[in-house]
Amino acid sequence: xxxxxxxxxxxxxxxxxxxxxxxxxxxxxxxxxxxxxxxxxxxxxxxxxxxxxxxxxxxxxxxxxxxxxxxxxxxxxxxxxxxxxxxxxxxxxxxxxxxxxxxxxxxxxxxxxxxxxxxxxxxxxxxxxxxxxxxxxxxxxxxxxxxxxxxxxxxxxxxxxxxxxxxxxxxxxxxxxxxxxxxxxxxxxxxxxxxxxxxxxxxxxxxxxxxxxxxxxxxxxxxxxxxxxxxxxxxxxxxxxxxxxxxxxxxxxxxxxxxxxxxxxxxxxxxxxxxxxxxxxxxxxxxxxxxxxxxxxxxxxxxxxxxxxxxxxxxxxxxxxxxxxxxxxxxxxxxxxxxxxxxxxxxxxxxxxxxxxxxxxxxxxxxxxxxxxxxxxxxxxxxxxxxxxxxxxxxxxxxxxxxxxxxxxxxxxxxxxxx
Ligand code: 3PG
Numbered sequence: 001x002x003x004x005x006x007x008x009x010x011x012x013x014x015x016x017x018x019x020x021x022x023x024x025x026x027x028x029x030x031x032x033x034x035x036x037x038x039x040x041x042x043x044x045x046x047x048x049x050x051x052x053x054x055x056x057x058x059x060x061x062x063x064x065x066x067x068x069x070x071x072x073x074x075x076x077x078x079x080x081x082x083x084x085x086x087x088x089x090x091x092x093x094x095x096x097x098x099x100x101x102x103x104x105x106x107x108x109x110x111x112x113x114x115x116x117x118x119x120x121x122x123x124x125x126x127x128x129x130x131x132x133x134x135x136x137x138x139x140x141x142x143x144x145x146x147x148x149x150x151x152x153x154x155x156x157x158x159x160x161x162x163x164x165x166x167x168x169x170x171x172x173x174x175x176x177x178x179x180x181x182x183x184x185x186x187x188x189x190x191x192x193x194x195x196x197x198x199x200x201x202x203x204x205x206x207x208x209x210x211x212x213x214x215x216x217x218x219x220x221x222x223x224x225x226x227x228x229x230x231x232x233x234x235x236x237x238x239x240x241x242x243x244x245x246x247x248x249x250x251x252x253x254x255x256x257x258x259x260x261x262x263x264x265x266x267x268x269x270x271x272x273x274x275x276x277x278x279x280x281x282x283x284x285x286x287x288x289x290x291x292x293x294x295x296x297x298x299x300x301x302x303x304x305x306x307x308x309x310x311x312x313x314x315x316x317x318x319x320x321x322x323x324x325x326x327x328x329x330x331x332x333x334x335x336x337x338x339x340x341x342x343x344x345x346x347x348x349x350x351x352x353x354x355x356x357x358x359x360x361x362x363x364x365x366x367x368x369x370x371x372x373x374x375x376x377x378x379x380x381x382x383x384x385x386x387x388x389x390x391x392x393x394x395x396x397x398x399x400x401x402x403x404x405x406x407x408x409x410x411x412x413x414x415x416x417x418x419x
Pocket of ligand 1: 026028068069131166167170216370371392393394395
């Protein structure tokens, strides 16, 4: 059987009829903090063609996926609504089984008929699948064969498919271990994303800027040094929690509330990393010059030179917005991952709104990635005005840093073995 230019097989290279197929997708979606309901369906929509092909080809399909993480606990919810949405969009039933790999999941897998699909429980119910475990324990794919997930599920399947490029930077058992045991293939979304991002990586128009915000700051810190060192990024514009960490690293105090927040989220360690980056690339890293907070329900702004005041900052201020918009207007390529503030709250949407609207009008090539960033795109702009919208956020920026991602390494290894 052939492999393609990426060195691993496509699911369409296999005859899946009557086969038990385990498919890992990324339908991790932005969730309304109050209602706990899905607020953007982009990743679910993008997964539909893959599942439709498998079901119509007669595979017995078990879908595994994650929602949220301990880093963002409010998003860590069961996946019943994801199964309902898949069912509506496919016009084919996807039954939800609220168990990841225990007895209930196993009997549901064994009972699957040709063309049927189930979605198993949130992978991040398992400690071995959460990203804090991944960072603290650092198992190799071989060592992951002892995890509960892989021990329980691998013997029940004929084929493993991964169509979760958006989680390609996660060295978790569901992403990189099944390839050690099962014939493996990538789904079409995975191929599309890698092909398009490779084109962008190989010739970004300069100046190329990375606009990094959001709350998942490990994603930003996972790649900043590489993109600055290898010249993929001419400048990095920081906002969100990433911006706050840089401000503190530059010697500013942002007050006790911000310090307690960073401490509580285990993010204080990034201050040291930020200091090193500032020492090496200071003039290429832009930090907010003003920040917004709420006083008695009214938006107020503070110039960072007037810090500290004891508030939680939930957006960048007007002056920073103006600076960043100007940079965006002059850039050849603009990559964005992570909103500038808590844009779901009308008080703190300005940073994200104006940056996104500047991107939509920018003459440069615009690339947006990540669940919240894509939601913000639909909220503040016409998504058609962006040049490329990727399902991945953290995985996209790390791919663009030129570093090999754990998923790609695992797929290439399986591809080489099966050649
Ligand atoms: C993402 O949202 O970037 C992917 O779904 C991966 O999620 P994670 O950052 O929680 O691992």
